[in-house]
Amino acid sequence: MDLLTDDGLPMSQRSSEGVARIVRRAILDGRLQPGQPLRERALAEELGISRTPIREALFILQGEGLVGMTPNRGATVRTITATDISEIYSVRTLLESHAAALAAGRITERELAALDEAHGRIERLNDHATPQEQAEADLKLHGLIADAAGSQLLRTILGQVHAFTATYRSRYPYPPDQLRRANAQHEAIIMALRDHDAERAEQLMREHVGDSRALALRHFTENEPTQATR
Structure with a gap:
């Protein structure tokens, strides 16, 4: 192997x-x-x-x-199905929007600096970055937000959810326009966290994960049609 x-x-x-x-x-x-x-x-x-x-x-x-x-x-x-993708992103939407709201109320300057660094790493990825590199950089940033929420249970559950996400997310690259959109969304989320605006951070994260869900399902339907209806 x-x-x-x-x-x-x-x-x-x-x-x-x-x-x-x-x-x-x-x-x-x-x-x-x-x-x-x-x-x-x-x-x-x-x-x-x-x-x-x-x-x-x-x-x-x-x-x-x-x-x-x-x-x-x-x-x-495990063979992933369209239902798996839909369900995992639905769970991510609920958990990560909640994590963003919690993080907005307690995030520290050190945690914000770590988020800025993670965001900078994503921005430095070029068109030649592998899907795995993109996925790792993206989920690193999301993991830092979960850490800042201050709930060990939430972080543990999201760690499992992110591991499952990475299994499929590592198979396809974000096209340049989607990568730019995701980067802009990350920047807006970090700004809301810096402003300690829990309501806005929660809403922005919900929209961001929703966009990721749509892209994942579209890629799955286009590239793995035999699994799409399962």
Whole structure:
């Protein structure tokens, strides 16, 4: 499966979280395709560890919506449907607009500086940026807003939601006009947070995630028609 990475600890010391990170990355960058089996024995042999952390990692990824578990068949990379996309963005709209409202009431100068930096990174992405780079930069900014909301439970849930979002969002690039529109929306949201305007931050985030939902569904319908009606 070519999952080996060079990011620090020896493979023999990988925890379930470390294995989940490796498999998650392989799903996001396309090395593991939708519907592909994830066999514990094969993963354990490739990563040089026992099957226990593999099994635990697959349960972590199942909780994030990246892996499906079927009795007598085991784990597979989950195949995403149009219904999945619609539902996940509906959840994001509710949670992220609420997070933006909470963040507006308590955000610090340090958190605003981190948002400015994340926004600047998105603006520096050019037309040659990969879909994965775009997705990571975008979700980094959204994660910072969730952090600023001050709710650990909300942040945990949104972390799972963002992981699922990244699975599909990493497959397609934002066209230049949509990227500019998203950047302008990010800037407006940050301005509302800086002004501590909870109502405006909530509304702007709702509109922004709604636009992202429409783009994701349009791309899915145009590029994966066999899945669109499921």
